[in-house]
Amino acid sequence: MISTLPAPCFPYRGFARVVRLVLLLGMAGGMMSACVTTNVRSLKVSGSDYNSYLAREYQALAGMEQEGGDRDLSTHFARKAFAAAKAKPVARDIVDPNIIPVSLTPDLDQAAMALDEALSIMRGIGNDNALAVAQVSFDCWVAQSAMRQDVLSVIATLPCRDQFRNAMQSLSGDVDQAAVRTAVYFDTNSIVINEQARIVLMDLAMAMRHRPHWTLDLSGVTDTSGRKKANPSLSMRRAIAVRNALAQMGIDPDRIAVENEEHADTLLGDNDTETGDHSENRRVDIVATPSFGFTG
Structure with a gap:
């Protein structure tokens, strides 16, 4: 220069x-x-x-x-x-x-x-x-x-x-280069936000309150240990449970998108593991992304 x-x-x-x-x-x-x-x-x-x-x-x-x-x-x-x-x-x-x-x-x-x-x-x-x-x-x-x-x-x-x-x-x-990714995990056949997941979501909610121009994308994943017909619905319900929990923590639901929410019969994540520990697949993936489409 x-x-x-x-x-x-x-x-x-x-x-x-x-x-x-x-x-x-x-x-x-x-x-x-x-x-x-x-x-x-x-x-x-x-x-x-x-x-x-x-x-x-x-x-x-x-x-x-x-x-x-x-x-x-x-x-x-x-x-x-x-x-x-x-x-x-x-x-x-x-x-x-x-x-x-x-x-x-x-x-x-x-x-x-x-x-x-x-x-x-x-x-x-x-x-x-x-x-x-x-x-x-x-x-x-x-x-x-x-x-x-x-x-x-x-x-x-x-x-x-x-x-x-x-x-x-x-x-x-x-913004993809600036996105922040995390996840919360669930017990088998459960949509209940456990204590460990709640701690993660509380930290996320605090960060989002200080970043009003960020949005969240949620996608649920299930394991293969439950009933196959129930798994797609369960993954969706977990993602919605995460959105609801964040809304209760003060995050505007309009800032939170649930992937494929309009297609609740679609499995949101691949899982080829038929045996062993499935806990990593009982989760909701969360992507926080800055959004600078200023409309004020």
Whole structure:
């Protein structure tokens, strides 16, 4: 990754004297901001890592704000572009309720939570380009929202918001690499959640409460020790029992899918073991997967 750093605005010997003068006149801040904004157009970035994508996206956003006449926002995003180009950490912008109209903060807060979740688990294992677009379009959404003081002008925030939604949705194609898998086990011919299974589910429920953008997929498996006709139904009932237990622990049932629930007469797992210990096959497999299809 190669980056071009901001060049001095006054590349001649009298630069220090000029700076002292504009400081006395109270003009330095504006002039230096203009320098940063101007120089961001010459920023050269190569590479396909997250920071490279981030630098290019912030560079484009800074240019857009400059064309729109907002020097402060252009400078803000230009500085983020330079920081990303130098591989420095660049955090998303904060949703400040003192600046953003109260009618706009709920959607932004939800989006911030989804973005933070994506950033924490998807960097380097998924679509870094989409992740960078999501962060920068979120910052654009925040910035645009801060300038909207009435409901009618909210429409001006829609392009940034929609770009954020699209980027988050595209990340859902990479979630298999971030999925977490576990299982709970049952006694023969039983759908009762035993103590060991309950401990596993309680830990899972706690984790899910802190990960509101994750969903669960359950699939039941039976052994061959019971009646063959009862086994498919038993595997389904066990999966449903797990879903019900998680719902009682505070997890929205809409976040939990039971595989083949509409085909309860279908055996959900293969079991070729006719003899020996069948306990490994008396289980419900659980796959927890992040879902970034933001719809707020």
